[in-house]
Amino acid sequence: METSPRAAFLTKRFIAGMTLEDELQVCERLKSEGAFAALDHLGENVTKIEDAAAARDAYLEALASIETRKLPASISLKLTALGLDLSEAACVEHLRTLAKRAQEIGTRVEVDMEASSYAETTYRIVEKVAAEFPVMRLAIQVYLHRTPTDIERFNRLGISVRLVKGAYRELPDVAIQKKSEVDRAYSHLMKVLLKHGTYPALGTQDEKIVNEALAFVRAKRIPPDRFEFEMLLGIRSDLQKRVLREGFRLRVYVPYGAAWYPYFMRRLAERPANVFFLLRNLLR
Numbered sequence: 001m002e003t004s005p006r007a008a009f010l011t012k013r014f015i016a017g018m019t020l021e022d023e024l025q026v027c028e029r030l031k032s033e034g035a036f037a038a039l040d041h042l043g044e045n046v047t048k049i050e051d052a053a054a055a056r057d058a059y060l061e062a063l064a065s066i067e068t069r070k071l072p073a074s075i076s077l078k079l080t081a082l083g084l085d086l087s088e089a090a091c092v093e094h095l096r097t098l099a100k101r102a103q104e105i106g107t108r109v110e111v112d113m114e115a116s117s118y119a120e121t122t123y124r125i126v127e128k129v130a131a132e133f134p135v136m137r138l139a140i141q142v143y144l145h146r147t148p149t150d151i152e153r154f155n156r157l158g159i160s161v162r163l164v165k166g167a168y169r170e171l172p173d174v175a176i177q178k179k180s181e182v183d184r185a186y187s188h189l190m191k192v193l194l195k196h197g198t199y200p201a202l203g204t205q206d207e208k209i210v211n212e213a214l215a216f217v218r219a220k221r222i223p224p225d226r227f228e229f230e231m232l233l234g235i236r237s238d239l240q241k242r243v244l245r246e247g248f249r250l251r252v253y254v255p256y257g258a259a260w261y262p263y264f265m266r267r268l269a270e271r272p273a274n275v276f277f278l279l280r281n282l283l284r
């Protein structure tokens with residue numbers, strides 16, 4: 001599917017395109033609308049060490065373009081794209097290289113959170129690299145039972161957190177299963193982050209939660225430059241515009257590249273209506 005010429009037609013709602021140039025055009029548009037971007041060069045669970053180096057190089061190229069085009073953009077990556085399954089040492093080295101370059105040009109490296117089996121290793125690696133380059137932001141999934149303790153840990157260390165509900169299928173012993181409970185936990189933890197976190201990002205398109213966050217920061221007089229909302233390309237653009245209109249910061253997560261299949265499937269799985277939308281387009 002990833003090499004099909006019809007891929008762009010299927011994926012264009014959620015993915016900027018196959019090339020960095022496609023990505024940069026979306027970032028330019030976002031910039032003109034007053035939004036920041038997080039560039040995600042798609043890829044995960046690489047099985048060859050050369051592919052991990054290629055992922056690092058793709059991000060270095062993205063950072064160079066961010067610098068020359070003066071884009072208000074960070075990069076966002078998965079440690080398994082940098083070879084975590086193959087060599088932790090190589091993965092850390094690639095991450096250090098990217099963090100150093102990001103720091104030089106005044107931006108950030110955001111680390112996505114993958115399946116729960118990677119959680120502790122990911123936290124440990126981010127902690128290590130952030131001690132040297134304090135430009136890291138780490139995604140933390142609300143649905144994991146361990147998360148309240150981890151939020152405290154990263155608040156204490158002054159490492160920026162992107163709070164997300166969690167997009168992987170996890171078992172009851174590691175994760176909350178009921179959506180209403182995840183939503184409740186999100187409301188609570190976002191307030192902890194807004195009060196005690198270091199420039200946190202609220203990674204959600206849930207309008208109820210966004211409204212609650214806005215009411216909370218207004219009541220507590222938390223200035224809009226102390227945190228960001230972060231939302232995915234192609235999802236709730238109306239809400240994205242509203243957040244900007246109301247004077248708050250928004251970063252849009254913009255994926256690009258050929259390895260789109262797992263990302264795309266997670267977006268479909270989150271919302272069954274997307275599958276019908278896709279089928280309708282295919283039939284048409």
Ligand code: FDA
Pocket residue numbers: 111112113114139141164165166167168203204205206207230231232235236253266267268270271274
């Ligand atoms: P919820 O699922 O309640 O959706 C709220 C509303 O948003 C829906 O009613 C619908 O209108 C809209 N919506 C949500 N998902 C949609 C979709 N796929 N298609 C169409 N509409 C949709 N997860 C993870 O495990 N690791 C990570 O690193 C990240 N990173 C990340 C970054 C950013 C910026 C965001 C916004 C999200 C992530 N996620 C993630 C994904 C996250 O865990 C979660 O699965 C999705 O954000 C959906 O949850 P919401 O908080 O949006 O709420």
